[in-house]
Structures are given as structure tokens and as C-alpha cells.
Amino acid sequence: MVTFSRRNFLFLTLAAPLLAMRNAYGKVITVNGTVLSDRLGKTLVHEHVLVDFIGADQINVNRWDKVEVVNRMAPLFAEAKAYGVKTIVECTPAFLGRDPRLLKMLSDKTGIRIITNTGYYGAMNNKFLPPWAFTETAEQLSQRWIDDFDYGIDGSNIRPGFIKISVDAPAEGLSELHKKLVSAAALTHLRTGLTIYSHTGPAHAAFEQLEILRSLKVSPSAFVWVHAQTEKDKSQYVRAAKMGAWVSLDGITSEYDDYAASISMLKSEGLLRRVLISQDSGYYHPGEKDGGDIKGYTSIFQELIARLTKKGFDKKDIKQLLVKNPAEVLTLDTRKLK
Numbered sequence: 001m002v003t004f005s006r007r008n009f010l011f012l013t014l015a016a017p018l019l020a021m022r023n024a025y026g027k028v029i030t031v032n033g034t035v036l037s038d039r040l041g042k043t044l045v046h047e048h049v050l051v052d053f054i055g056a057d058q059i060n061v062n063r064w065d066k067v068e069v070v071n072r073m074a075p076l077f078a079e080a081k082a083y084g085v086k087t088i089v090e091c092t093p094a095f096l097g098r099d100p101r102l103l104k105m106l107s108d109k110t111g112i113r114i115i116t117n118t119g120y121y122g123a124m125n126n127k128f129l130p131p132w133a134f135t136e137t138a139e140q141l142s143q144r145w146i147d148d149f150d151y152g153i154d155g156s157n158i159r160p161g162f163i164k165i166s167v168d169a170p171a172e173g174l175s176e177l178h179k180k181l182v183s184a185a186a187l188t189h190l191r192t193g194l195t196i197y198s199h200t201g202p203a204h205a206a207f208e209q210l211e212i213l214r215s216l217k218v219s220p221s222a223f224v225w226v227h228a229q230t231e232k233d234k235s236q237y238v239r240a241a242k243m244g245a246w247v248s249l250d251g252i253t254s255e256y257d258d259y260a261a262s263i264s265m266l267k268s269e270g271l272l273r274r275v276l277i278s279q280d281s282g283y284y285h286p287g288e289k290d291g292g293d294i295k296g297y298t299s300i301f302q303e304l305i306a307r308l309t310k311k312g313f314d315k316k317d318i319k320q321l322l323v324k325n326p327a328e329v330l331t332l333d334t335r336k337l338k
Contacts, residue, residue, distance in 0.1 A: 026331030029161035030087070030113045031104040040113065041086030043326035046197075046226065046250035046278035047297055049073055049090055049106060049114075052097035052286045055127050059095055064286040066102045070109055072284055072291050077110040080297040087113040088297070089278070089330070091197065091226075093121040093164040095128045097286070100158035115161035115330065118148040119185060122178045123166040123199055129177075138180045142187035149192045161330060163188055166199030166226075167209065174208050182209045186216040193332040197224045197248075203236035210245060219335035220244040224276065227251065234262055241266060241274035246329055248276040253299050260307035267317065276329060277304070277321050 026037045050069055052059050080088070092098045100116050107114040120141070121128045133141065148160050163185045167178040174182070185196045196213075200206045206225040213223055224246040228237060237247045247266065252259050259277075266275050279299055284291035305318060 026333055028115065028327070028330045028332065029159050030115050031100055031107050031158050032113065035113065037327040037331045040323070040327050040330065042084045042322045043087040043089065043330075044080065044085055044278045044297060044300075044322075045089045045276045045326050045329070046091050046248060046280050047088050048092050048280070048282035049103060050097045050099060050282075050284040050286065050291075051092050054286075056095040056130050059097065061099055064097075064099075064102075064284070066099070066105055069102055069284050069291065070106045072294070073106060073282065074109050076282070076294065076296045077106065077112050081110065081112055083298055083301040085112060085297070087115065087326070089115045089162070089326070091117065091164055091280075093117060093119055093128070093166070095130055096121055098153075100153045100156050104158060116153070116158065117162050117164035117197070118145040118153065118160035118188070118194070119163040119165045119197075120181060121164070121166040121199065122181050123168050125168065126177065133181070134177065138183035138187060141180070141184035142191070145184065145188045146191050149188075149194065160194060163194045163196045164199070165196065167205055169200060169202045169205035171204070174205060179212060182212045183216065186213050186218045189218055189222050190216070190334060190336070193334045195224060195246075195329055196222055197226050199226045201227050201230040203228075203231040203233065203240070206231075206236075206240060206245070210240070210243065214337065217337045219337050221246070222335040224248050224329060227280075229259065229262065234265055237262065237266055238269050238271065241269070241271040244274070246274055246276055246325075247271075248278070250276065250278040251280045252277060252304055253279050253281060253295055256299075256303045256307055259304060260311060263308060263321070264311045264313075267313070272317060272320055273325060273328075275321060276325055 027034050028037050103114045103116055120133050152158055165181045165185050210220050221244040226248050228247045229249045241247050281295040281297050
């Protein structure tokens with residue numbers, strides 16, 4: 001018969017709820033493997049390390065030197081780390097300069113977790129799409145992205161932590177090709193639980209994508225409306241957030257008062273927990289001296305937070321934006337409509 005001392009009894013009584021709570025946290029995939037979402041800490045949800053705009057027909061990893069890029073970008077990561085940043089979501093997609101091995105080198109050097117992606121980028125008139133994106137079905141494209149998740153990207157053991165797609169947003173609606181990208185992302189989400197980041201812009205394109213997701217039984221909570229700030233009708237932010245989608249205001253390197261006003265408005269509607277903020281900064285450019293003009297990752301801390309504080313935001317609100325919301329959006333979770 002097993003007996004317990006009073007000390008052991010108290011330990012088990014008190015520890016059990018804490019252990020259960022910890023086990024309830026979801027998992028997030030970084031370039032160094034899987035971590036619990038509560039370990040992400042302060043997170044920048046949309047940044048870049050390297051972007052190469054040469055086009056899908058010419059791009060290859062030999063166009064840059066990994067060590068040179070890491071040495072150039074590491075001091076900028078260190079600046080963010082000084083403000084408490086623990087995790088950076090690197091949004092450069094395939095055929096635009098995504099380099100998982102480089103990202104792992106940078107993460108190892110700086111101690112900042114990095115999350116990379118799978119998916120294809122259709123914006124800018126399809127310049128960054130590989131040839132097979134035009135001919136394969138949504139199911140075939142999805143299987144490529146699922147393979148990244150199951151086996152690693154480009155022969156590495158590095159897995160994606162989210163899906164990154166993009167669409168052009170003409171007034172007449174999405175092209176059939178871009179509808180296919182959205183469908184492929186939806187199918188990938190249902191198989192992997194990876195959240196869908198979609199470079200979108202105007203609201204009409206965001207809602208058209210949400211309708212495609214709905215038709216495939218994917219919840220709006222699996223969708224991040226990237227570059228929502230380009231939509232000037234802020235009531236559309238409220239509409240999307242009330243549906244459950246994530247509203248990502250992610251170009252915070254200027255116009256700080258306008259960003260603060262948008263975030264404050266969403267808070268007043270009780271929707272702060274559907275808001276993501278970041279800077280869309282970085283951008284080492286291959287072929288340019290020292291990588292060209294590269295923006296740092298600290299304007300949120302140097303400019304925006306003070307403005308939010310003046311609008312009545314407290315530490316809990318800032319934690320919601322920079323810790324809790326990123327942890328939730330990046331958690332592996334298949335979000336299906338009932």
C-alpha cells in the first residue's frame with residue numbers, strides 16, 4: 001500500500017492544478033523545434049530578416065552569404081532583445097528569400113526564437129510564384145506545404161510554424177489563382193493546425209478569403225488579416241475581429257498616432273484580444289552593399305507604447321498585444337467551423 005506524508009499530500013494537492021494548467025498550453029513550432037506557447041514571451045508577429053525581390057525564376061540561396069547576413073542582422077536582434085523580445089515571427093515566404101537554415105543560425109547566435117513559414121506569395125502579379133503554382137490543384141499545393149510540416153523545409157529538419165500566403169486585391173475580386181492559394185492554405189490548416197497569415201490589405205479581399213475558408217469549414221480564428229492598416233475604414237477591423245479573425249496592424253515604423261488610434265478603437269469595442277501588432281521591419285537585400293537600408297525592430301517600444309499609455313493602456317493591455325495574442329495565434333490548433 002502506498003502512503004503519503006502530509007508534505008507529499010499538500011504538494012500533490014497544490015501542484016496538480018498547476019500541472020494541469022501548464023499541460024493545457026498549446027505548442028508552437030520554431031526553427032529550433034517545438035515549444036509550449038507560454039514560453040514565447042514578448043513576440044513580434046510580423047518581421048523579416050532577408051527579402052530578395054528578384055523573382056521566383058531567378059532566386060536561389062547562393063545569392064547571399066548566410067554568415068554575412070547573420071552578422072549584419074544580429075545587432076538588430078540584440079536591440080529588440082534589450083526591450084524584452086523573446087520571439088520573432090519571420091514572414092518571408094518561399095521564393096522571396098525564406099532561408100530556414102540562415103534563421104536557425106541567427107536564432108542560435110542571438111538567443112531569440114524565430115518562427116518560419118510554408119505557403120506561396122501571390123501578390124505583385126504572381127512574380128514570386130513557382131511554375132507549378134499555376135498548374136497544380138489546391139490539393140496538390142496543400143500537400144507540398146503539409147510535407148514541409150511533416151518532413152521539414154527544403155531538405156532540412158526545420159518545420160514551419162505558420163502558413164504565409166498573399167493575394168492581390170482588385171476591386172472585382174480575387175483571381176482564380178489566388179482563390180486556389182487560399183483554398184490550399186485552408187486544406188493545409190485542417191491537416192496541420194498551422195494558422196494562415198495572408199498578406200491582404202483592403203478589407204474586401206480579407207472578407208472574400210474568409211468566405212472561402214468558411215466554405216471549407218475553417219474558422220475565421222485561423223486567419224490573420226495581414227496589413228489590415230492599409231484599409232482606412234476602421235469599422236472593417238471591428239467587423240473582422242467580431243467574426244473571430246485576427247486583425248494585424250503590422251507596419252508600425254511611422255504614423256504612430258494613427259496606429260495608436262486604431263488599437264485604442266478596437267480596445268473600446270472589447271476586441272483587443274483579436275489584435276496583432278508588429279513592424280514589418282528588417283529586410284536585408286541581397287546584392288546591395290551591407291544588405292542595403294535595414295530597419296530595426298524597436299519602434300513599437302520607442303514610439304507606439306508611449307502613445308498607447310497616454311490613451312489609458314496599462315501593462316496588462318500591452319501584455320495582451322505582445323505576449324498573449326501572439327501565443328494564441330501561433331498555437332497549433334485545427335480551428336474548424338461546427
